[in-house]
Amino acid sequence: MKVDKVVLAYSGGLDTSIIIPWLKEKYHCQVVAVAIDVGQGEELEPLREKAKASGASKLYIEDVRQEFVTDYIWPMLKAGATYEGRYLLGTSIARPLIAKKIIEIAQREQADAVCHGCTGKGNDQVRFELTFRALKPDVKIIAPWREWDLKSREEEIEYARARGIDVPVTRERPYSMDRNLWHLSHEGADLEDPWNEPQDDLYLLTTPPQAAPDEPAYVEIAFEKGIPVGLDGESLDGVTLIEKLNELAGAHGVGITDLVENRLVGMKSRGVYETPGGTVLYKAHQELEQITIDRFTMHYKELIAAKYAELVYNGFWFTTLRRALDAFVDETQKNVTGTVRLKLYKGNCTVAGRKAQRSLYREDLATFGEDQVYDQKDSEGFIKLLGLPLWVEAMVDKEDRA
Numbered sequence: 001m002k003v004d005k006v007v008l009a010y011s012g013g014l015d016t017s018i019i020i021p022w023l024k025e026k027y028h029c030q031v032v033a034v035a036i037d038v039g040q041g042e043e044l045e046p047l048r049e050k051a052k053a054s055g056a057s058k059l060y061i062e063d064v065r066q067e068f069v070t071d072y073i074w075p076m077l078k079a080g081a082t083y084e085g086r087y088l089l090g091t092s093i094a095r096p097l098i099a100k101k102i103i104e105i106a107q108r109e110q111a112d113a114v115c116h117g118c119t120g121k122g123n124d125q126v127r128f129e130l131t132f133r134a135l136k137p138d139v140k141i142i143a144p145w146r147e148w149d150l151k152s153r154e155e156e157i158e159y160a161r162a163r164g165i166d167v168p169v170t171r172e173r174p175y176s177m178d179r180n181l182w183h184l185s186h187e188g189a190d191l192e193d194p195w196n197e198p199q200d201d202l203y204l205l206t207t208p209p210q211a212a213p214d215e216p217a218y219v220e221i222a223f224e225k226g227i228p229v230g231l232d233g234e235s236l237d238g239v240t241l242i243e244k245l246n247e248l249a250g251a252h253g254v255g256i257t258d259l260v261e262n263r264l265v266g267m268k269s270r271g272v273y274e275t276p277g278g279t280v281l282y283k284a285h286q287e288l289e290q291i292t293i294d295r296f297t298m299h300y301k302e303l304i305a306a307k308y309a310e311l312v313y314n315g316f317w318f319t320t321l322r323r324a325l326d327a328f329v330d331e332t333q334k335n336v337t338g339t340v341r342l343k344l345y346k347g348n349c350t351v352a353g354r355k356a357q358r359s360l361y362r363e364d365l366a367t368f369g370e371d372q373v374y375d376q377k378d379s380e381g382f383i384k385l386l387g388l389p390l391w392v393e394a395m396v397d398k399e400d401r402a
Helices: 014-027 047-054 065-079 090-109 124-135 153-162 238-251 276-292 295-314 320-332 378-386 388-401
Strands: 005-009 030-037 058-063 113-115 140-142 176-179 184-187 217-224 227-231 256-262 268-274 338-345 348-356
Touching: 005 014, 005 090, 014 030, 014 047, 014 153, 030 047, 030 090, 047 058, 058 090, 065 090, 065 227, 065 238, 065 276, 065 295, 065 320, 090 113, 090 124, 090 184, 090 295, 217 238, 217 276, 227 238, 227 276, 238 276, 276 295, 276 338, 276 348, 295 320, 378 388
Parallel strands: 005 030, 005 113, 030 058, 113 140
Antiparallel strands: 176 184, 184 268, 217 227, 217 338, 256 268, 338 348
């Protein structure tokens, strides 16, 4: 494949740092690096010198944090999507946006190909390439991990050092990490044995629960139509709200998930995820839905949430089905407006109160005390009709035994 210019999804980490010289050596091409700011929590400007030192002809830095929250995180939150019931999809949800920006810059640069640093064992290769093809069907894709002879992270480190490239991975902290505004993931090294407990110094966003403060913290989150809009009485944009919640919930040990998950490519993998703010927001949103959405819609929405999570995890963001599910979810969120109070204490996040402008909870109906609304005699007929199929089957069985 002849290539003159390649646009590379660049993070400055180990993989993408060595991909630049590898592309130049193999394809004799220009490499345009693109760093997408999805809230990694670090200054990206120093990457300009690093990318140049690695051999890139140019580096784009794109701040997409607000778009990330508004167009990706909030729809996922409203859907209540969690993969296998526990993973809040921190890495998965960022990939379609990053891939979209790569395609936009490739078209702007009139590049011949796009490139990513995902391994041939992981899910991210699928997420990137499905988005690439959905947005530019004729795109050429280079995936070095499927081409080069490097077999391990240790070999990558040696490759980088032989070319004078500084990389942030050391043998003392050899984890593969992915960070954005929503979460931080850790994989590899001692975590590959699922019997090994994560060490306390693994965590970068979250205080180990046993070391968290002995006094709880309370936080109030305001929602409008399912979208978080305020924290403790202060109206905030999405990026700031998540940043503040990450700091507060992280300090109290909230948001750690140690998970062995089923990868799309077929194997099981173990990851340790830190999602402090996201954990609080999911809990608050769920509690507000409980008092604002009727039973039939709520139970059906739980089915939708599982499918939505599967689409995000597997990389099918730019699909008709995902857009259709968003339309359904948006309809369910019209009355999800209110405030939830939560208690944060040593890794736990528990509800301490909830109220809504259009709450379906009525104290006069639910009370155990005397009321003038509910006639308890009505329940007799209801139970008889509800159980009619059971009664008919039991009668038939009785007749068969006679």
